[in-house]
Amino acid sequence: MKTVTFAGDSRVDVKDVPTPDLRPGEVPVKVGASAICGSEMKCYRVPDSLSGNRGHKMVGEVVERRSDTGPAR
Numbered sequence: 033m034k035t036v037t038f039a040g041d042s043r044v045d046v047k048d049v050p051t052p053d054l055r056p057g058e059v060p061v062k063v064g065a066s067a068i069c070g071s072e073m074k075c076y077r078v079p080d081s082l083s084g085n086r087g088h089k090m091v092g093e094v095v096e097r098r099s100d101t102g103p104a105r
Contacts, residue, residue: 036073038075
């Protein structure tokens with residue numbers, strides 16, 4: 033799978049990474065779009081300022097329904 037991370041200096045890195053093992057209650061989601069908020073702009077612009085959650089505003093499609101996920105919330 034691919035991941036996008038902030039590299040600082042107004043750059044992002046796109047990398048291939050192994051697909052993580054899912055824990056009970058988790059489902060795989062194919063992300064269609066992701067946004068960043070104002071507090072994350074420093075991570076985008078300034079090298080070595082990476083901290084906190086990034087890319088947490090996203091929409092996507094559940095690609096596999098699992099029996100251990102419980103009811104929809």
